[in-house]
Amino acid sequence: MKHTKVKELLNSAQTLQEVYVKGWVRTFRNNQFIALNDGSTINNIQCVVDFENTPADTLKRITTGAAVALKGSLTESKGAGQKYEIQVRSLEILGDSDPEKFPMQPKKHTLEFLRANAHLRVRTNAFGAIMRVRSVLSFAVHQYFQEKGFVYVNTPVITGADAEGAGEMFQVTSLPLDNLPRTEEGHIDYKKDFFGKHTNLTVSGQLEGETFAMALGQIYTFGPTFRAENSNTSRHLAEFWMIEPEVAFNDLDDNMDLAEDFIQYVIKYTMDKCADDLKFLEGRLLEEEKSKPQAERSEMTLLEKLNFVLENNFKRVSYTEAIDILKNSTPNKKKKFQYIIEEWGADLQSEHERFLVEKHFKCPVILYDYPANIKAFYMRLNEDGKTVRAMDILFPGIGEIVGGSQREERYDVLVEKMKTLGIDEEELWWYLDTRRFGTAVHSGFGLGFERLVLFVTGMTNIRDVIPFPRTPGNAEF
Amino acid sequence: MKHTKVKELLNSAQTLQEVYVKGWVRTFRNNQFIALNDGSTINNIQCVVDFENTPADTLKRITTGAAVALKGSLTESKGAGQKYEIQVRSLEILGDSDPEKFPMQPKKHTLEFLRANAHLRVRTNAFGAIMRVRSVLSFAVHQYFQEKGFVYVNTPVITGADAEGAGEMFQVTSLPLDNLPRTEEGHIDYKKDFFGKHTNLTVSGQLEGETFAMALGQIYTFGPTFRAENSNTSRHLAEFWMIEPEVAFNDLDDNMDLAEDFIQYVIKYTMDKCADDLKFLEGRLLEEEKSKPQAERSEMTLLEKLNFVLENNFKRVSYTEAIDILKNSTPNKKKKFQYIIEEWGADLQSEHERFLVEKHFKCPVILYDYPANIKAFYMRLNEDGKTVRAMDILFPGIGEIVGGSQREERYDVLVEKMKTLGIDEEELWWYLDTRRFGTAVHSGFGLGFERLVLFVTGMTNIRDVIPFPRTPGNAEF
Numbered sequence: 038m039k040h041t042k043v044k045e046l047l048n049s050a051q052t053l054q055e056v057y058v059k060g061w062v063r064t065f066r067n068n069q070f071i072a073l074n075d076g077s078t079i080n081n082i083q084c085v086v087d088f089e090n091t092p093a094d095t096l097k098r099i100t101t102g103a104a105v106a107l108k109g110s111l112t113e114s115k116g117a118g119q120k121y122e123i124q125v126r127s128l129e130i131l132g133d134s135d136p137e138k139f140p141m142q143p144k145k146h147t148l149e150f151l152r153a154n155a156h157l158r159v160r161t162n163a164f165g166a167i168m169r170v171r172s173v174l175s176f177a178v179h180q181y182f183q184e185k186g187f188v189y190v191n192t193p194v195i196t197g198a199d200a201e202g203a204g205e206m207f208q209v210t211s212l213p214l215d216n217l218p219r220t221e222e223g224h225i226d227y228k229k230d231f232f233g234k235h236t237n238l239t240v241s242g243q244l245e246g247e248t249f250a251m252a253l254g255q256i257y258t259f260g261p262t263f264r265a266e267n268s269n270t271s272r273h274l275a276e277f278w279m280i281e282p283e284v285a286f287n288d289l290d291d292n293m294d295l296a297e298d299f300i301q302y303v304i305k306y307t308m309d310k311c312a313d314d315l316k317f318l319e320g321r322l323l324e325e326e327k328s329k330p331q332a333e334r335s336e337m338t339l340l341e342k343l344n345f346v347l348e349n350n351f352k353r354v355s356y357t358e359a360i361d362i363l364k365n366s367t368p369n370k371k372k373k374f375q376y377i378i379e380e381w382g383a384d385l386q387s388e389h390e391r392f393l394v395e396k397h398f399k400c401p402v403i404l405y406d407y408p409a410n411i412k413a414f415y416m417r418l419n420e421d422g423k424t425v426r427a428m429d430i431l432f433p434g435i436g437e438i439v440g441g442s443q444r445e446e447r448y449d450v451l452v453e454k455m456k457t458l459g460i461d462e463e464e465l466w467w468y469l470d471t472r473r474f475g476t477a478v479h480s481g482f483g484l485g486f487e488r489l490v491l492f493v494t495g496m497t498n499i500r501d502v503i504p505f506p507r508t509p510g511n512a513e514f
Numbered sequence: 515m516k517h518t519k520v521k522e523l524l525n526s527a528q529t530l531q532e533v534y535v536k537g538w539v540r541t542f543r544n545n546q547f548i549a550l551n552d553g554s555t556i557n558n559i560q561c562v563v564d565f566e567n568t569p570a571d572t573l574k575r576i577t578t579g580a581a582v583a584l585k586g587s588l589t590e591s592k593g594a595g596q597k598y599e600i601q602v603r604s605l606e607i608l609g610d611s612d613p614e615k616f617p618m619q620p621k622k623h624t625l626e627f628l629r630a631n632a633h634l635r636v637r638t639n640a641f642g643a644i645m646r647v648r649s650v651l652s653f654a655v656h657q658y659f660q661e662k663g664f665v666y667v668n669t670p671v672i673t674g675a676d677a678e679g680a681g682e683m684f685q686v687t688s689l690p691l692d693n694l695p696r697t698e699e700g701h702i703d704y705k706k707d708f709f710g711k712h713t714n715l716t717v718s719g720q721l722e723g724e725t726f727a728m729a730l731g732q733i734y735t736f737g738p739t740f741r742a743e744n745s746n747t748s749r750h751l752a753e754f755w756m757i758e759p760e761v762a763f764n765d766l767d768d769n770m771d772l773a774e775d776f777i778q779y780v781i782k783y784t785m786d787k788c789a790d791d792l793k794f795l796e797g798r799l800l801e802e803e804k805s806k807p808q809a810e811r812s813e814m815t816l817l818e819k820l821n822f823v824l825e826n827n828f829k830r831v832s833y834t835e836a837i838d839i840l841k842n843s844t845p846n847k848k849k850k851f852q853y854i855i856e857e858w859g860a861d862l863q864s865e866h867e868r869f870l871v872e873k874h875f876k877c878p879v880i881l882y883d884y885p886a887n888i889k890a891f892y893m894r895l896n897e898d899g900k901t902v903r904a905m906d907i908l909f910p911g912i913g914e915i916v917g918g919s920q921r922e923e924r925y926d927v928l929v930e931k932m933k934t935l936g937i938d939e940e941e942l943w944w945y946l947d948t949r950r951f952g953t954a955v956h957s958g959f960g961l962g963f964e965r966l967v968l969f970v971t972g973m974t975n976i977r978d979v980i981p982f983p984r985t986p987g988n989a990e991f
Contacts, residue, residue, distance in 0.1 A: 059763045233986075253636060473611075
């Protein structure tokens with residue numbers, strides 16, 4: 038007899054004479070009531086054990102975390118909060134879980150403790166919900182782009198190019214560090230390394246993605262990217278997943294439209310598919326915020342916040358307008374900002390972005406047309422000669438979630454810019470080919486997937502929305 | 515006015531007065547006929563230029579590879595092979611393509627030449643088709659698992675564990691190789707490395723995946739994995755994408771059923787969505803095989819081969835049966851195999867697998883119940899004490915496409931095995947926890963995504979089915 042998923046049983050249209058389930062015990066009350074979970078849903082199914090006819094030895098082994106297989110009938114539940122329960126006729130212990138040793142006891146654990154047990158934390162309600170939401174959100178990403186005819190491109194993780202300058206890179210090598218081969222001049226001989234050259238982990242698939250967009254029209258990447266930056270913050274990971282669409286013939290306005298439509302689609306899709314998980318996470322957040330002072334609590338619940346993003350357009354504000362707002366803002370005048378905004382050209386810090394999004398506009402904001410000299414070399418120079426067609430999307434509580442731009446499609450202008458910045462043309466010969474042969478206006482953006490998961494789940498530390506976080510000093514598991 | 519995709523125009527229900535397209539010139543014939551492609555489909559749209567009223571200077575710039583924007587009307591075509599064409603009213607050159615320099619001229623290029631131009635090869639019919647098929651196949655993978663309630667898990671790329679022994683690993687480091695920090699004993703001081711320890715690129719997400727399956731029930735990974743092996747073959751990449759489902763409570767039979775159903779689903783899905791691309795690739799393969807001796811040509815065309823896989827069950831054969839077949843086979847008796855099969859226990863080589871699949875059974879084959887000592891430590895030991903519940907799926911022309919097993923769920927047996935093989939228990943404490951707390955029968959497999967793409971596209975070199983291949987000596991782009 039094949040077993041049935043808990044989710045299917047809870048959604049059953051009728052009671053059933055004969056059911057078979059397998060799962061893990063979440064709790065066991067009164068020697069009688071098992072709350073059983075199999076990961077298919079956040080909801081447990083109550084299984085009523087006939088304790089008078091079950092050996093005491095078996096009852097003792099029904100502990101939190103134990104794997105069990107149960108046969109019985111699905112009946113209407115007399116208890117509150119559940120439609121059905123299982124009247125157990127036979128019970129088999131598949132795998133024990135010593136209550137003295139199993140770390141995931143049914144009590145409140147700190148997030149730090151759970152991170153140290155990342156292999157087990159997914160057995161809790163919160164992390165089960167987060168990981169299901171993450172999975173559905175991933176699928177929504179693929180579905181959105183595929184429906185629109187985008188081609189999914191797996192850009193390389195190991196790269197010989199390190200010109201982009203998006204951040205510090207990890208080196209990848211198969212050389213023996215204890216006994217590095219040397220050239221006659223005494224330098225490390227990378228000709229002897231696996232790829233015959235110095236290689237790193239990618240910080241972005243954008244440049245490779247552009248080459249594909251200029252052939253396939255619309256592409257997206259969705260893969261791991263890396264930063265070897267020693268940032269021990271709640272918003273940074275050394276290894277994270279990034280989504281990078283790139284579209285030929287799109288200008289910056291099209292790019293903003295795409296990003297906004299995309300984000301709204303994936304949030305809506307996930308709200309439709311993960312109602313139970315999100316309801317649980319909303320409750321978790323409310324609970325967490327109770328311990329905070331009133332002023333720091335969210336004005337909206339999690340679902341209200343998600344609905345707000347669906348129902349409102351993102352506010353589009355030029356960098357120049359944003360600087361004016363910031364210069365005249367109370368925290369700037371009262372010198373409450375750590376970095377006072379004095380003039381046009383200043384790079385915006387997280388505190389400024391948060392002020393704009395959370396205090397001034399109170400909605401997601403798209404900032405665009407940034408000063409050229411604080412943005413990357415490949416961004417399209419505006420006619421004013423001093424700004425570029427860049428855009429950042431800022432989210433409440435999260436900060437920057439998207440960075441994108443229209444790309445500089447003019448070969449001469451691009452090469453000039455690379456020369457100014459000392460970027461090696463020879464190394465990027467293939468990238469420049471896109472401008473040499475059939476160049477055209479095109480645009481794209483990068484979205485840090487974990488920041489999106491943070492926003493949708495209402496979690497506050499990015500380490501809690503990826504299965505096994507990689508941060509300075511931490512590559513356990 | 516917004517431009518329309520070529521695919522949409524070719525599928526139009528009617529002629530249209532006013533259309534606007536953007537794309538790249540594939541060919542320009544008789545100063546009149548542009549074959550325009552925008553990547554949305556393998557099919558070009560014919561655009562008829564009014565050459566008498568177009569400046570000679572503009573006509574000269576309509577070259578292969580140039581990006582153009584065209585306005586005109588969509589009319590029924592008088593030419594063969596196309597329903598519609600565009601009568602061009604106005605034409606703008608967006609980006610030139612110097613015919614003396616553009617490498618992708620409309621003529622036959624060798625696959626080697628195209629690999630050296632991986633950033634441009636996607637502008638050819640064949641590679642456009644391959645990359646669209648790859649993308650749709652990826653999506654089919656996600657859709658299959660999501661429809662069945664599997665949770666997508668992003669297992670880490672950077673790992674501190676190197677115990678699995680699936681292959682040679684790349685080291686990841688942020689230490690300065692020119693100036694390595696040393697301990698007092700003179701060893702490299704990995705405490706000073708980014709993660710505070712020696713780290714590698716993952717060879718498999720299976721072990722981490724198992725920890726999630728034992729909470730969420732059914733999970734799958736789909737991400738990049740790495741091998742630092744110096745194999746310069748047409749079947750190996752240093753960086754490739756792997757799909758690894760893992761299911762709690764599944765035994766080896768369930769695992770075989772899942773793998774077979776999964777492969778058939780994704781092939782069927784792709785055949786439905788990519789008919790034009792696959793038809794083109796079928797023709798390409800026929801063309802390629804014309805240069806081969808009759809004996810080496812496929813018995814079936816590409817689409818016949820794909821249909822064959824959909825319509826026939828995979829043949830399930832135990833290792834022991836396979837050895838008997840091989841021992842009594844003509845090439846074994848005539849000593850045509852490089853490795854003669856003499857007795858039970860021999861590791862099967864590619865030549866043996868190919869014989870079984872291509873000559874003996876002539877269909878995909880699942881080999882199972884392998885000798886324990888030629889398989890990994892985590893595989894479930896059978897009651898005979900000498901075989902394990904492993905399975906490999908072998909495909910014609912491709913060889914091994916799937917490797918999987920039921921996992922050893924018994925803590926004591928697993929630890930015993932690890933001791934025998936010298937695998938560090940302390941390093942895998944978290945993996946062993948799955949057997950300490952609520953262990954249960956579970957199974958999974960790994961499928962090398964590029965091998966699947968090879969099979970579906972009919973390509974023969976794995977470097978031709980991934981955007982930017984990574985192989986020994988090659989990390990260009």
